[in-house]
Amino acid sequence: MSRFRVSVHIVPRQGILDPQGKAVADALHTLGFRGVADARIGRHVVLDVSAVSPEAAGAAVREMCDRLLANPVTEDYEIAGVETLP
Amino acid sequence: MSRFRVSVHIVPRQGILDPQGKAVADALHTLGFRGVADARIGRHVVLDVSAVSPEAAGAAVREMCDRLLANPVTEDYEIAGVETLP
Numbered sequence: 441m442s443r444f445r446v447s448v449h450i451v452p453r454q455g456i457l458d459p460q461g462k463a464v465a466d467a468l469h470t471l472g473f474r475g476v477a478d479a480r481i482g483r484h485v486v487l488d489v490s491a492v493s494p495e496a497a498g499a500a501v502r503e504m505c506d507r508l509l510a511n512p513v514t515e516d517y518e519i520a521g522v523e524t525l526p
Numbered sequence: 527m528s529r530f531r532v533s534v535h536i537v538p539r540q541g542i543l544d545p546q547g548k549a550v551a552d553a554l555h556t557l558g559f560r561g562v563a564d565a566r567i568g569r570h571v572v573l574d575v576s577a578v579s580p581e582a583a584g585a586a587v588r589e590m591c592d593r594l595l596a597n598p599v600t601e602d603y604e605i606a607g608v609e610t611l612p
Binding site for chain 1: 529535536537540550553555557559561562563564565566567568569570571572573574575576577586589590593594595606
């Protein structure tokens with residue numbers, strides 16, 4: 441078994457209202473950042489897991505997302521990276 | 527001016543207690559995912575901004591992080607990617 445650091449992005453599904461992103465975009469406009477057209481806020485989850493291979497680590501994290509980390513109704517997730525730990 | 531999609535990771539600074547990550551790690555253990563040694567939860571922010579170049583877009587987003595998005599006492603941020611929008 442090796443140790444891997446797996447990063448996951450969990451983001452509001454396209455078309456779903458993102459009130460936190462809307463609030464951030466409005467606050468940025470108020471601060472003078474006029475060039476911001478849209479902001480979306482998701483979660484960046486970093487998990488240190490033991491697994492036999494990077495593929496197994498990724499598969500385990502996908503199962504964690506399905507069972508706990510992501511809300512399947514409102515959120516999408518993607519594995520952003522799998523890094524081998526020393 | 528072109529449009530760019532800039533992704534930022536905002537994560538709890540190393541050494542700072544991350545209660546949300548601790549709760550997620552404990553919940554994953556309860557669900558039977560024994561291989562999880564550590565979980566850290568940050569934010570994944572995606573901003574659509576207008577700028578003259580990708581570098582200018584990244585610089586603008588760094589300023590937004592300094593002024594609004596990240597808490598400089600407890601959080602670190604990094605620009606994860608800058609993508610040109612059509």
